[in-house]
Amino acid sequence: MNNSGTRSLHGKKGGTMIRQRLIGCLRWMMHELNSADSIPKLSCHNHCGEALEINHADRQGFQGIWKTAVGPKKGQFGTQLTTFIAPNLMWHDLTTQEKNRTLTVAYCTPIRKGECRLFARFPFQFASPLPAGLMRYTPSWVFHLLQNSILEDDQIFLYLQERHLTQQKQGIPIAQSYYMPTRADRFVVALHQWLQRYTADPFPNKPLPPAIGREQVIERYHSHTVHCASCRTTLSRIKRGRQGMVMGALVAWITVQLYLLDWGGTAKLARVASISFIVCTIIWLSLGWLERKFYEGRSIPLRNVSEK
Template identity: 45%
Template sequence: MPSRSNQATSWTHAWYAVAFLRDLDPKRPTPFTLMGEDLVLWFERSSGQWRALADVCPHRLVPLSDGRLNEAGELECPYHGWTFNGEGRCTAIPQAQEGSTISPRSHCRGYATATGQGLLFVFSGDIAEAADHPLPLVPEIDQPGWLVQDTFRDLPMDALTLLENVLDVSHVPFTHHATVGRRENAGPVELELNSFGPEGFTGVWQEGPRRGKLGSEFTTYAAPCLMWHELTAKGFARIFTVVYATPIRRGECRLITRFPFKFNSPWPARLLRLRPEWLQHLGNHVVLEDDQLFLHWQERVLEQRGGSQDAMRSFHLSTSADRYVQALHDWVNRYGGEPFPGEPLPPRQGRHALMERYEAHTRHCRSCSGADRRLRQLQPLSWGLAAAAALAAAWLGAGLWGGLALLVAVAAALGGLRIQRWLELLRYGNGLPPRNR
């Protein structure tokens, strides 16, 4: 078995998807934590590239992400105005004498970045090594004719816990009953591994989900952070479920998930496009929260029992339905190691904290933050209209116009209540999975 130090390179020398490009503001720096390292992401106008630097000014160690992009398009520290280009080189120190030499100690560490399929990727290792590692992409998405629905969320669990969960196809009928699964669709799951090695593994479920109604399902784990399921529902669509598990720090990861569809008919895609993206994201939250509560607990129990290296002794994997779960832990122990070896998980969070959505998603999502802003602007108008219409109905009394005013008052009040509920859901889930209602 490779040594722990060699294993760690699978995680410390890899490309990670950190954000959808559409959710990043090219006019402002954005903080992000990757593999326990605080980064600042920003768009450099002169090169036309997204950049990533260590989020700490070498002068007095304040976060550069609290700064700004100055008139020259460079990153300016908020404390004393030191400025940096996209490579991390300090280009100006306002307090220094004109013409003085800038020491190499004044520079920031830079990270390799790349874009692909609408995502920003950051390489966790040395910049010089980045070119030797291909971007973790799903080739089919580049082909024409695909409708891709996306979402993301920062989850209170390790990237490995997330990967173990999404690779486990047999939990869907039970955990996600009444959202994307049905208990009555549960049955024997015969999984087969087709390949296994340092790059990950592939497998197939010949019968496929819903007792074969959707056709065979093929699974790929592209180590260390990407997996996808693929199936072709005859007469309907080719469907992918794509998951990036990006390690933020021990016990926290960013889920970036994509649902590419290639429909046989144009109508399903047209109907899906009618739904606002933020409403789709609210539905995605419900599915994620189906298992978020118990996965946060489960990974701490596994840690107490020795972690991934003792997973096969801790788990009782009695059927082939667990073959992908076993393969993931086999990969960890043979090739990849854990992303944060030796680091303990943080204390367990309460139910309310685990249901938090605003910091985990809404604030960072262009669609959901925009909806939140518009709904907060619309809500007082709705309440005001309800009050005015109610007063008008009382003044007009019985009759056609009074009845119409009353209908407007009721509709506006119901609209205000609906807006209030949406605003709540953009901030927190209710913690009660649909399967238990």
């Protein structure tokens, strides 16, 4: 199988407790799968009827199966398996009727109270060579930016959710802490049951660190970019590219000024310099927009952006 790469998020905020992060990974992986073009978006209208069956559960973990794939066209996308191997590995395995197979795999390792390290891999196998070729020649940093945005879509909520739940009394039933109205939530319920049954808290009786702001929750540079060779190298090239655009724009501006002051040059050269100045400015601004994505995510999650 091909692989879109490994994403390592060092010290990502939002919950060292396995209870919070594995549930967060489950929701994130579901979001990742449903972000693919070949799989329809999830909503309560087209997903509430999909029943997850837990067909195996013990101390080592459990596995669930959707006999019909998620989405309104039942059965068209094949069967999906969702697996949890204790204490910190989860994956989704989806094979379509066209023999396209996609896995979303996440290792979630608590490193201290309030933080965890997430390793994610996305193996895939296509029946047609075209999509496999496109994926092979797409730079890793493109996937990483997309995957970070998907993770951050839940990150802010999970960070606040953990702090809210730790303020509640211990031993409260799951149904009183979480709102899980659909049959698809059975996997989350099973995970809670496993955590409670085997007391899987890696930092018992440890307090959470002081609360941090939204900017720190969605920051990317220290949690990912600095640790990722692809993103780190691309960021360095972007910075050099912006510097080059500044120099190019400066040369173009000086050329135009020399012509306007009648100190040299031709009208044709001045026109070329003017266009070059505009192009350099646009590229400089575009690279600046891209550069910010290696430092921080969206302050407003996509799910909260109104569709117009």
